[in-house]
Amino acid sequence: MEHHSYMVGVRRHLHRNPEVSFYEFDTTEFICRELEKMGLKPERPLETGCVALIEGSKQGKTIALRADIDALAMEEEGEIKAEFTSQKTGAAHCCGHDAHTANLLGAARILCDLKDQIEGRVVLVFQPAEEKLPGGARMITRSGILQKYGVDEIYGLHTSPGYTPGEVAVKPGAFMACTVEFEAELIGKGGHAAAPHHSVDPVVMAAQAVTAFQTVVSRSTDPNEPAVLTVGKIEGGSAHNIIPERVKLKGTVRAFSMETAREIKKRMEAILEGVAVAAGGSYTFHFDEGYPAVVNDENCTTRLIQVAHELLGEEQVITMKNPLMAGEDFAFYQQEFPGAFFFLGSGSDEADSRWSWHHPRYNVDEKALITGACMLAGLILIRPI
Ligand SMILES: [Zn+2]
Ligand SMILES: [Zn+2]
Missing domain, CATH: 3.30.70.360 (Alpha-Beta Plaits)
Known part of the structure; x- marks a missing residue:
């Protein structure tokens, strides 16, 4: 619960102070400060965004967890967000990247608390500019920082208004176009x-x-x-x-x-x-x-489903029949490392969060942050079968 209120605070802070792709300067400063409070040493391979390493206590795989941090160049609407509405003209978090960042910081706190249970290493990737070509993921991949850490697998998520908090949706193979x-x-x-x-x-x-x-x-x-x-x-x-x-x-x-x-x-x-x-x-x-297309690796997807079943129960884990025709620059990581991307249910009537991505009223039901952080931390902490 303490982690949840931390994530809600982070999400609302970022929501109030959105920065568009490639201009996430204050956002990066904020994330770095939070990581430093956890005793981590963030590196900055690009002008914005950062990467940090958590060393486990035993040998094992190096798993990367990715969050995108940029906002969209648009104005937002919606009374329900009044308390933390964007303070900037021409910028708004209407794709949920504020929640993704909060989620990964929340997972990082959990993992730092439980460091002695980590087998292997965790690479936290706070990536800029998902929304704008050439795509922050392409630039992070090209910077060589993930190769330097010897990343074995990479996972990422996106909030989705089509599923409810507590649910996750995934599918092996073609996932996004x-x-x-x-x-x-x-x-x-x-x-x-x-x-x-x-x-x-x-x-x-x-x-x-x-x-x-x-x-x-x-x-x-x-x-x-x-x-x-x-x-x-x-x-x-x-x-x-x-x-x-x-x-x-x-x-x-x-x-x-x-x-x-x-x-x-x-x-x-x-x-x-x-x-x-x-x-x-x-x-x-x-x-x-x-x-490129987001194509989920079979083994990584199986692992994701295993973790989701264990944490959320089988009925909360949806296997999608069809991929989405929308795009995501997470695809660039998957060209270098096996990985899987999934949807985190964030749509509900109470939070007025069933609006589509990039809609001015787009919102995230903050209950989803619990599921998101548990999933990210679970991928590291839950032993593979
Ligand atoms: Zn978007
Ligand atoms: Zn997005």
């Missing part, structure tokens, strides 16, 4: 709307491209592998009687492997080229690979 952002421009020749024969109309080219894009997932990718291609924004034109010079298409591709995403890219490029050649225009195409 890889996320790609694309931008295409169709370039024609502007002119008078009444004289299309003297123009090359990029509006028509864009319409053809958007329609043909619909065949990419339906005709060119493996039906057993989920994928999405969405054009989310069309920009072009200025008036009803002008054929514009160019039209921009912006959108996202989601898949469960970068190979599939790259196949989709090839098909999109072929369509753009075909449309442009047929119309007598041209095109540009940028395809920015964002985060």
Whole structure:
């Protein structure tokens, strides 16, 4: 209970003082101070965020536990959060990373108290910039600090409004999608709307491209592998009687492997080229690979489920049928180390916390912090079967 009120205090402090991706300076100072109070020596491999090591008393594996610490560039809403609402304009913890940080600090306190029971070592990763490319996880992984500690496995969690406090949800294999952002421009020749024969109309080219894009997932990718291609924004034109010079298409591709995403890219490029050649225009195409897919290691997932069963009871542990098409930069760790990511139920009517991630009213039922800290500490303290 003492740990719970500590975590609630931390979460509310961070919630009041959110900092957006790559600017988590005060947040990092705060976390470092808390870790130092526990007798730990945080290291800072990047400008923001930190990593700390807890040495156990016996030999064993080195397990990394990760929390992301950044807030979103947005304004928040919701009366229930009035007591600890964001004090900053243009920044708010509407993805629960305040709770993730509080959870990992809570777990760290439990683990420091029970150090003599730890077999192996624990690497606490307070990662910046989950919300923004290139992704803090990619930068931490590239910094080499986790390799230096010889991390054997890594675990992480995300609060989820879809499950209630006390519940966790997990699944082996594909868990969250890889996320790609694309931008295409169709370039024609502007002119008078009444004289299309003297123009090359990029509006028509864009319409053809958007329609043909619909065949990419339906005709060119493996039906057993989920994928999405969405054009989310069309920009072009200025008036009803002008054929514009160019039209921009912006959108996202989601898949469960970068190979599939790259196949989709090839098909999109072929369509753009075909449309442009047929119309007598041209095109540009940028395809920015964002985060890879979160794919949970079988053994790590089995371990996670074992710990969850022991701590929470079988009925509280949900095995998800399908992965989510949303992305997470935790995927970068999994490219280097076996790991598993899970959802921590945080949705309830009392806490008005059933709103989706990134909604201005997004909130976390703070009861979830107990489950989260127990799970993280349990992964270290509970003996494998
Ligand atoms: Zn988010
Ligand atoms: Zn998030």
